[in-house]
Amino acid sequence: MERGLIVFLNGTSSAGKTSISTELVNQKAISFYHLSIDEFFSHYNDFVNNKFPDEPTREIDHQVVSQIVDHSIFSVYVSTIKLLSEMGFNVIVDTVIENDRSFNDFYNGLVDHPILFVGVRCSKEELTRREQSRGDRLIGLAHSQFDNVYSYNEYDLEVNTEELSPAQCADKILNFIKSDQDYSVFKNLSKREIIVS
Numbered sequence: 001m002e003r004g005l006i007v008f009l010n011g012t013s014s015a016g017k018t019s020i021s022t023e024l025v026n027q028k029a030i031s032f033y034h035l036s037i038d039e040f041f042s043h044y045n046d047f048v049n050n051k052f053p054d055e056p057t058r059e060i061d062h063q064v065v066s067q068i069v070d071h072s073i074f075s076v077y078v079s080t081i082k083l084l085s086e087m088g089f090n091v092i093v094d095t096v097i098e099n100d101r102s103f104n105d106f107y108n109g110l111v112d113h114p115i116l117f118v119g120v121r122c123s124k125e126e127l128t129r130r131e132q133s134r135g136d137r138l139i140g141l142a143h144s145q146f147d148n149v150y151s152y153n154e155y156d157l158e159v160n161t162e163e164l165s166p167a168q169c170a171d172k173i174l175n176f177i178k179s180d181q182d183y184s185v186f187k188n189l190s191k192r193e194i195i196v197s
Contacts, residue, residue, distance in 0.1 A: 003113050004089040006081060007032070007173060008106075008186065010097050011120030012142040012149050014130040016161035016169070017094045020120065023170035024092055030174065033084055036094040040077045044069070074102065078109040085113045098148045100192030107191050115186040118173060119155040126162050156183040 007024065009017040021034045077095075084091045097103050122130075127142035157176050159169040176183075 002088065004085040004087065004091055005177070006085055006091050006093055006110060006113055006115045007177075008093045008095075008110075008115050008117050009120050010095065010118070010149065010152060010155075011122065011161075012096060012127060012145040014127050014134065014142045015120045015122045016166060017120050019166035020159070020161070020169045020173070021092045021094045023166045024173065027170065027174065030090060030177065032090045032092050034092045034094060035077070035081055035084070037074070037077055037096070038094075040073060040080075041070075044073055074105060078105055082109050082113065085110075096145055096149055097152055098145045103152065104191050107186075107189065111187055114183070116173070116177065116183040117154075117156050117186040119150075119152070119158040120169075121150070121158055121160045122162055152189075154185050154189065156181075156185045 009020060011017050018036060018038075021032075021036070024030075024032050025034050081091055081093055097106065122142075124143055124146055127146070128139070131139050131142060157173065159172055161169060164172065
């Protein structure tokens with residue numbers, strides 16, 4: 001049995017990754033599972049809030065919480081993607097590579113798996129407009145991620161969500177997969193050097 005294909009969508013918050021993922025899951029030609037990093041964190045937060053609903057007896061800074069759990073949850077996310085691919089399932093990875101550490105974690109965990117690396121692009125102006133119209137995102141989040149996310153500028157395929165609808169982006173991805181073109185960009189990238197200050 002072959003490993004499942006990982007369709008890795010990299011783009012800022014509000015770039016349109018989840019909308020494209022929904023279109024890919026809903027089409028009938030190729031079966032996919034959708035794994036969103038936002039959902040992973042949301043499910044963890046729901047679990048903690050439901051399991052331990054009492055107010056904490058000690059104040060704790062959000063940054064401390066992040067240092068304690070964020071990387072562990074992220075590691076489970078990467079491991080789950082790897083597991084599903086090992087089991088033969090095709091997986092859509094809906095995430096933001098916003099720093100070298102997260103890239104290296106993905107690279108270490110997934111480099112031996114079949115990965116179609118897709119850049120999901122959108123202008124800063126349109127990202128801001130989307131954030132304002134959505135109402136569920138911190139205004140400026142996408143702008144703050146922009147330069148880091150798009151420093152990864154080598155992809156097997158790129159889609160621009162200002163020019164194409166989510167359905168058209170999904171069709172472009174599916175046509176690429178069906179064409180049997182090689183997708184090896186992710187494998188050929190190099191791990192990033194982490195500078196510790």
